[in-house]
Amino acid sequence: MENEEKILNPQESLRIIRETIDVAKKGVQENGFHFLLWGWLVALASVGEYYLRQVRGGTDPYLIWAVMPLIGVPAALIYEWRRDKKHHERNLVREWYGLVWLGFAISLILSLVLAIRNQVSPVPLVMTLAAFATFMSGLLMRFRPLVLGAAVLWIGAAVCLALPMGVHVLVQAGGIVLGYLVPGYMLNQKARQHHV
Amino acid sequence: MYKELDPMLLSQLRLAIMSYLMVVREAEFNALKDETGASAGNLSAQISKLQEAGYIDVEKTYRNNYPLTLCKLTPKGIDAFEAFYADLKTYFKA
Structure with missing residues (x-):
């Protein structure tokens, strides 16, 4: 200029407004890291629980879920810390994105406690919450595959109603692959094309 | 009926700064310089005008002992940008 x-x-x-906003929005694009990280962890933990419970007949197969945050939380925090060091800007969309997932995490912990206390399957609750957060992320990033991924997770939660508790984790694994991993890889591909 | 446009935002660089800050809530001076392609002197002058108009806040601080200038939109600036965009649209209505 x-x-x-x-x-x-x-x-x-x-x-000028359109061009500048287009430039600024490129910085808002996520590269799908969190969807890939948590997608793989949840899918593996779901299949792992099913295997330990149904095939090996283990007594505490759900303990596999304790491993998930031990890997996921440090990985996510290190990733965010490194990104903050690289990009100093505060970003409105990214802030909302973070708040949506913070709300998800709080609701998830409360839902797990309620499900265990009432001895009901936590899977439909977790999938419903994940669907809502994924839906909001898709809207914030204007990325339709995430919105469709959220729809898959909602459908998965509804399907659980018709299935025995023992296979809920397999529905969850399938839902996560379609609802998190597929849109996550598409987001990653899009980010690579735009060098985000 | 055409609406009169806010003269503060009819400058190319000032409008680019405001548009950028509408998406990125807060930006460093150097980021604004990179994104707008403006010279440091020109950018500094236009930022001062936007600050005097109350459209942006400028915070001078330090990071790792280096001076850091942060610019962010004020509520008045957000209102002004939204009003400018609404007024601008009146020029494109059939």
Whole structure:
């Protein structure tokens, strides 16, 4: 922008707004890291629980879930810390994105406690919450595959109603692959194309 | 009926700064310089005008002993940008 005080006409004003917002939005794009990280962890833990419970007949197969945050939380925190060091900007969309998933995490912990206390399957509750957070992420990033992924998770939660508790984790694994991992890889591909 | 446009935002660089800050809530001076392609002197002058108009807040601080200038939109600036965009649209209605 060489001109010190170029006075714009309405067409030029609109063009400047669109071009600048397009540039700024590129910084808002996520690369799908968290969807891939948690997608793989949840899918593996779900299949692992099913295997330990149904095949090996273990007494405490759900303990596999304790391993998941031990890997996921440090990995996610290190990733965010490194990204903050690289990009100093505060970003409105990213802030909302973080708040949506913070709300998800709080609701998830409460739901797990309620499900265990009432001796009901936590899977439909977890899938419903994950669907909502994924749906909001898709809207915030304007990325339709995440919105469709959320729909898959909602359908998965509803399907659980018709199935015995023992196979709920397999529905969860399938839902996570379609609802998290597929959109996550698509987001990653999109980010690579835009060098995000 | 065409609405009169806010002259503060009819400058190319000032409008680019405001548009960028509408998406990125807070930005460093150097980030604004990179994204707008403006010279440091020109950018500094236009930021001062936006600050005097109450459209942005400028915070001068330090990071790792280096001076850091942070710019962010004020509520008045957000209202002004939204009003400008609404007024601008009146020029494109059939």
